[in-house]
Amino acid sequence: MADQHSTLRAQRRAETQRTIQAHAVRLFTERGYDATTMTDVAEAAGVSPMTVYRHFPTKEDLVLADHHGRLVAERILASPAAQPLVRRIGTALVDSATTLTGRGDGDDPSANKRFLLARLRLMISTPALRARHLDNHYALQQAIVDALGDEAGDPDAAFQAQAAAGACLAAMHTALVRWAEDDGRTELPDLIAKALAAAFGNDVVGTDLGA
Structure with a gap:
């Protein structure tokens, strides 16, 4: 059971990362990399800025990870x-x-x-x-x-x-x-x-x- 919960957490984490990164790349493409903030990405992904930073410590990571x-x-x-x-x-x-x-x-x-x-x-x-x-x-x-x-x-x-x-x-x-x-x-x-x-x-x- 513990392994199942661990697997589910990992899946949810991976899905959150994919969602955030997809919105980040879309915004960077539409608005420009320098003109888009981490807060913009958080709003587009429907998460808090803290969540974005937890998964992607730097702005560059949003593209390169x-x-x-x-x-x-x-x-x-x-x-x-x-x-x-x-x-x-x-x-x-x-x-x-x-x-x-x-x-x-x-x-x-x-x-x-x-x-x-x-x-x-x-x-x-x-x-x-x-x-x-x-x-x-x-x-x-x-x-x-x-x-x-x-x-x-x-x-x-x-x-x-x-x-x-x-x-x-x-x-x-x-x-x-x-x-x-x-x-x-x-x-x-x-x-x-x-x-x-x-x-x-x-x-x-x-x-x-x-x-």
Whole structure:
């Protein structure tokens, strides 16, 4: 029973976070990031400013907070350790993008795609968010290295993992920018796969990713 209550609390918390963030991204897009306050977001979401701050300590978090790092790490942990680093990381990035763009409010994946596109445009166009986005990039890189696991005790292996993760994330960033410019007309996982294939070749990344 205690586990059930804990699960329900976690679900309610996640739903509140999604609601607040959705209203925040909408207001930032409609009014401008600098012109929108945390109080504006709270009013639009129907919660108190204290609730907004409890879930999102800073204004930047309203845009940048996501579960991408966890999704990528889960997929790396599930991948065969014998695979090349770039293959493990690249597959995880493509798979997590498939999950993120396919998950929407209710049964409407397009709603989530519009939300992700709006977030991405805000990250690209807002100076304050670009700076914090770089921090998120480093955090994701470290999450990837941590998920690879065995590399942590070997400085040379850790360096190789960091280099592979950084290179894969650079390719993904190129795909994200193109996805925003293309207004989401091309599927994001396909763009990430093509960017990885362009950087590393189909033989390294795998024909199933680069196709």
